Amino acid sequence: MSDLPPPDAVPALIAGHGRVSLLTPDGELLDLARAEAAALLHDMPPPLVVHGPSNARRLGLRALPCFDLLELFAFVHPAMPAAPTPLGLALALGFERAADRTIDASLLPALADRMLDRAASLAHTPAGAEIGALAARMHQAGWIWGGAVCDAMGVGATIPPERMQPAEAMRIWRRLPKWEEVAPRPAPGQHPVSPQDARARLGIMLGDGAEQRVGQADYADAASSAFLPRPQRGDPRLVLAEAGTGTGKTLGYVAPASLWAERNGGAVWISTYTRHLQRQIENELARLHPEPAARRRRVVLRKGRENYLCLLNLEEAVNAAATGASAAAVIPLGLLVRWAGATADGDVLGGDLPGWFAELFGSAATIGLADRRGECIHGACAHYTRCYIEHSIQRARDADLVIANHALVMAQAAWHGQFGEQADEDSLPTRYVFDEGHHLPDAADGAFAxxxxxxxxxxxxxxxxxxxxxxxxxxxxxxxxxxxxxxxxxxxxxxxxxxxxxxxxxxxxxxxxxxxxxxLAMPLDAEPExxxxxxxxxxxxxxxxxxxxxxxxxxxxxxxxxxxxxxxxxxxxxxxxxxxxxxxxxxxxxxxxxxxxxxxxxxxxxxxxxxxxxxxxxxxxxxxxxxxxxxxxxxxxxxxxxxxxxxxxxxxxxxxxxxxxxxxxxxxxxxxxRHWLDPTIPFAAAVAAPAHGLLITSATLRDQQDGATAETSWDEAEARVGATHLPSPALRASLASPFDYGRQTRCLVVTDVAHDDPAALAGAYRALFLASGGGALGLFTAIRRLRDVHARIAAPLEQAGIPLFAQHMDAMDNATLVDVFRTELDSCLLGTDAMRDGVDVPGRALRLVVFERVPWPRPDILHRERRLHLSKGQPGAYDDRIARLRLRQAFGRLIRASGDRGVFVLLDRRTPSRLFSAFPEGVEVRRVGLAEAVSESRIFLDRSGAPD
Structure with a gap:
């Protein structure tokens, strides 16, 4: 039981890398240096904070006893998204004060009060007895918020026998809904979707008064060809559609896909590269099914088993905590129980469990409770009919749209290829949409190796x-x-x-x-082992x-x-x-x-x-x-x-x-x-050939090489995604971006930063980030250089009022880091490959992209062999193509809407001019010194809010 004071009698703290905002118990708001704040905290009760571990790191402390508002938020608002910052929490709770985005420690008590008011209201809901009993169990285990929450909910030290008891409140698996077996779904029909029908469905989804995107209707028109009946077995309808950033390709392909699914009683599998992108697509489908109940019935998000909470693991963890062997685990388990009763799908990695949960309580609290080692006992499990994974499998069988990822689709197809119909819970889909299609070779490489x-x-x-x-x-x-x-x-x-x-x-x-x-050593008189x-x-x-x-x-x-x-x-x-x-x-x-x-x-x-x-x-x-x-x-x-x-x-x-x-x-x-020399061969055999129709789409299907004809670039694109291994040629479609990149962007190559000098590299990032006033994404080709730069620039940026976040440094998943970056408009984010591809941050939250060097392919053995045998006698051109496509992806993060403006900076003076064709038409790439790049970025971005 905690003997700490109640949260209304404690200080409040927001720690940056440089300055610290501290509200004392007497109500005095102080702006302090880090060392001063750390010294004062020694004589104060534990403070109110948002994200205790990050505040402790910034204060230079090993640990920070605190009232972490994220824990309270996870209890009263389970499965609700919120960026793990004071501003993010304020926005999630609907604080008007967050509108001007000027946040200091005086806001934190108000956040606590609002959430405790919410806790009080929970006592009067149908699940009030269950939630109150759970709060009592966590209070018994010493939860720092336990006393305040129990007081708010009116829960006493003892609970009447007729109400739910604390131990029983932890056993959430007994109260989850069951799924029931249903008859198999018949094979889908073969009714086509005409271009006119696709355009009409798109118009309905967009609604009256929606922004008209140039090329979006044409894109839906082309995508509908993937939903025609195939001419013969092994010869699918294949459409390759390159859609420039801003085309609106997601709704463009959802229009014919959803129409085909409804007409034919079958599912279309929409596959993308990452879990984060799966969520982005799922969010877009609110346009198709505004009602959450209808969307849940007709749209299912599928991932591998290792992503979901295992109820058997949860039961064993709860039982262990009940014996006292792991009493400290009761608090994270209690919060996980609250989430388990509210989650849409039970996904602990990239789902609606906050990405910051694992940083607060350790990865064992999440990953340790998933089926990470293939230990699932399926039908032998007592929780089989309540299992989150089985729920998603059953729902996917009757869904219209299944949003998966490339890795799952490839693994499922490979399994069917090896063991036939006995292989998996799912039958193979007949229609696919592969978004981020430029990643198909990488996904196939991993799946078939x-x-x-x-x-x-x-x-x-x-x-x-x-x-x-x-x-x-x-x-x-x-x-x-x-x-x-x-x-x-x-x-x-x-x-x-x-x-x-x-x-x-x-x-x-x-x-x-x-x-x-x-x-191996052994006794002299022993038999050889x-x-x-x-x-x-x-x-x-x-x-x-x-x-x-x-x-x-x-x-x-x-x-x-x-x-x-x-x-x-x-x-x-x-x-x-x-x-x-x-x-x-x-x-x-x-x-x-x-x-x-x-x-x-x-x-x-x-x-x-x-x-x-x-x-x-x-x-x-x-x-x-x-x-x-x-x-x-x-x-x-x-x-x-x-x-x-x-x-x-x-x-x-x-x-x-x-x-x-x-x-x-x-x-x-x-x-x-062992890897396939050409991984698109097994992809074509196991995934494409058995299907009836496929749409492969991306903003970067083709390499924009100077002097290359459109025919040549399309031929290379078809080879990269495996289309050349199928009997009939693909239908090709290209829709240009609607953005005026020449007006909206500047592209600079810095010529006077030494690539092998960590101090010079960090100085360049610091100067450019300060010039933009934040809103910057720093990209790296190596984690070591990211760490070096982060260590050198975090404090000076914080002193300038610019928060810095980093992949591989902040122990949050990528989706959470992007949410924080999107929320904190003047923050900066450092990342590697995952941040280079598929991140969508429109507006001023992202106005500068800085790339530390040309993203050449890694010169390993696999690349050497593919470069030798798949380059058609032009190994240098093979490397250039990979680098150009990666630069196009990085540049594509910058402009996500028609009102965006931004600067792209490449800190590699060795960049060859032949790579400049990676950038969109109208973009002038200029080589400048760092001082000029800083000056031009500041001037251009200062005008970002003004009309031309």
């Missing part, structure tokens, strides 16, 4: 054998199958064989033994990498080397491991076959629960083990078959040694990797 590494192999062992003495709840295959096989020798025998053979995979502690050069075949191969792979590279074996990053020619010891160890893996795969396949046979042989006696468990376990064994083992065995077999000289193979194999801490004293990982 194979990796035999220490981490991957140890993970499989853990899935098969369980936790092996650790405190994890990992059950292992035997516990998952339990009564399904007990007493049945035809099932127990192959299961025992699998579990015995699985010990050939890396044992716990493998990463600490990776660098061992000597054999067989060396673990996986660990033996991993050691030899590490030795080969170190022998053929610089061999630093420390720090961060990775080193790679070619697999061929294969070291003799490596080849021998690979053969031994291949045999060991076969000893796992063969009895496991037998087990799956015999379990599957029970569905037919025991059809009359099997209950629905047992049948569901068998189906789920067979599916899991194929996905988690058999598919992975098949890929590894094929990789190991390739070591015995050297590639003939002069032959171009379909795959690239190489070794990679990762220099990244894995715990246990900075251990490392090593692995054998």
């Amino acid at each position: 194979s990796e035999l590494s220490g981490l991957e192999a140890a993970e499989l062992r853990r899935w098969l054998l369980g936790a092996e003495g650790s405190r994890s709840r990992a059950r292992g295959l035997k516990r998952r199958l339990d009564e399904l096989v007990v007493g049945q020798p035809e099932l127990e025998t192959p299961l025992d064989a699998v579990l015995m053979a699985a010990r050939a995979l890396p044992a716990p502690g493998w990463s600490l033994r990776l660098a061992d050069e000597a054999p 067989p060396v673990n075949p996986t660990e033996a191969l991993l050691r030899l792979l590490r030795r080969q990498v170190l022998a053929r590279t610089a061999g630093r074996d420390g720090g961060y990053g990775a080193e790679e080397c070619d697999l061929y020619p294969v070291d003799e010891d490596v080849a021998a160890a690979a053969s031994r491991l291949e045999r060991a893996l076969l000893r796992i795969a063969e009895p496991l396949e037998t087990l799956v076959e015999r379990l599957s046979a029970r569905l037919d042989e025991d059809a009359e006696s099997l209950g629905s629960v047992a049948r569901g468990r068998i189906e789920a376990m067979c599916r899991a064994m194929r996905r988690r083990a058999l598919g992975r083992l098949a890929g590894w065995i094929a990789m190991l077999q390739s070591l015995r078959e050297p590639v003939p000289s002069g032959i171009t193979t379909s795959h690239v194999l190489f070794l990679r040694l990762d220099h990244r801490p894995l715990g246990g004293g900075g251990a490392r990982d090593v692995g054998l990797h």
